[in-house]
Amino acid sequence: MVSVKRLVLDILKPHQPNALEFSCTLAKVGDDYHVSLTVIEVDENTETIQVVIEGNNINFEAIQSAINDMSGSLHSIDVVEVQSEADKE
Amino acid sequence: MKPLNQIRFLLRITRTHGIVRRYFVVNGFDGALTMLGLIMGFVLSSSADLSVIITACLGAAIALGVSGVSSAYVSEQAELRRALGELEDAMIADLHDSAHGEATRWVPLLIALVNGTAPLIISLLIISPLWLSKAGISLFISPLYAAIIIAFLLIFLLGVFLGRVSGISWLRSGFQTLLIALATVLLIYLFAGG
Numbered sequence: 001m002v003s004v005k006r007l008v009l010d011i012l013k014p015h016q017p018n019a020l021e022f023s024c025t026l027a028k029v030g031d032d033y034h035v036s037l038t039v040i041e042v043d044e045n046t047e048t049i050q051v052v053i054e055g056n057n058i059n060f061e062a063i064q065s066a067i068n069d070m071s072g073s074l075h076s077i078d079v080v081e082v083q084s085e086a087d088k089e
Numbered sequence: 090m091k092p093l094n095q096i097r098f099l100l101r102i103t104r105t106h107g108i109v110r111r112y113f114v115v116n117g118f119d120g121a122l123t124m125l126g127l128i129m130g131f132v133l134s135s136s137a138d139l140s141v142i143i144t145a146c147l148g149a150a151i152a153l154g155v156s157g158v159s160s161a162y163v164s165e166q167a168e169l170r171r172a173l174g175e176l177e178d179a180m181i182a183d184l185h186d187s188a189h190g191e192a193t194r195w196v197p198l199l200i201a202l203v204n205g206t207a208p209l210i211i212s213l214l215i216i217s218p219l220w221l222s223k224a225g226i227s228l229f230i231s232p233l234y235a236a237i238i239i240a241f242l243l244i245f246l247l248g249v250f251l252g253r254v255s256g257i258s259w260l261r262s263g264f265q266t267l268l269i270a271l272a273t274v275l276l277i278y279l280f281a282g283g
Contacts, residue, residue: 014176014189016102045179071102071187073180 001085004058008079009051013072015042019049022070029062030055050078096199099192103169105200110254112204116157117247118266120208122273123149124215125240129277132233139232143219150212158205165197215240237274244270 013022023037034054041048053063067074100106127149131142173193177184184190218228218235228235245263252262 012180014102014180016104017098017188043179045176068186069188071176071180071184071189073182 002082003056003084004060004080004082005054005056006079006081007051007053007058007060007063007077009053009063009067009074010040010076010078011049011051011067011072011074012046013049013067013070014046017070019047022049022072023051025066025070026051026053026063029066030057030059032056033058048075052079099188099196100199102188103172103192103196105165105169105196108165109200109203112157112161112200113207114247114251116153116204117207117211118244120150120153120211121215121240121244121247122270123153123208124212125237125244125270125273126277128215128233128236128240129274130281132237133278133281139219139223142233143216143223146212146216146219150209150216153212154205154209156205157208158201161204162197162201165200166193169193169197211243214243241267241270 017025019037019039023035027033027035032055036052036054038050038052039047040050064074100109124146127146128142131137131145137145170193173184173189176189215236218232218239222228222232230238245267248263248266249259251266252259255262
């Protein structure tokens with residue numbers, strides 16, 4: 001089994017919900033998620049953000065669903081860190 | 090998310106907090122002044138039966154409520170759909186199932202309810218002395234004058250609410266709206282009193 005430990009996502013989102021609300025909602029997807037959000041670019045109606053999510057076993061589908069629910073659009077997965085069970089031993 | 094938090098969230102992402110507040114005051118004021126005008130008309134004509142006055146006021150109150158709900162729903166739905174379309178163009182994505190899509194479906198309904206219920210509730214409060222009198226409960230003054238006093242009080246309170254929203258003196262704002270009500274009464278007296 002492989003667990004996702006860290007993701008860096010490039011996302012386009014509307015101004016609302018704001019960065020704080022957006023990152024809090026993503027953090028609530030898992031029990032131990034640590035979320036760091038950086039606003040890269042601000043346009044008239046949208047902003048491009050970079051989100052770093054760290055956790056023991058990140059559920060990517062749930063993260064993607066939360067992004068879509070908040071009207072965000074996942075542009076790319078820029079960094080991934082995964083770990084297999086064998087690596088742990 | 091709890092329903093109240095969900096409503097706050099949808100209002101926040103569509104930035105419609107201020108619109109709801111504005112509709113509440115604007116249409117509430119409409120309702121209060123309409124009832125004040127009707128009752129002043131009955132005071133000056135001084136011959137109508139209480140049940141006739143109640144029916145006329147209730148008819149106007151219901152019409153104000155229905156007008157408030159329908160006009161706000163149609164206009165806000167159009168505005169929010171346009172805003173969603175612009176956002177979808179900027180995002181190059183279909184946002185129908187997102188929070189903004191949900192807000193476009195629910196926020197017009199919420200605004201319409203506020204816009205419709207504000208004049209309806211205020212009107213019903215103003216005509217409550219007429220009902221009490223018709224039910225046989227004796228008031229210290231004539232039910233029409235009691236209704237006028239309640240109308241003035243509610244108009245003052247709407248001014249107080251506006252004062253608190255804008256951060257200016259609530260007393261000054263309350264007296265400003267009260268002055269408008271007094272001017273209305275004076276105009277009715279001048280044009281219908283003779």
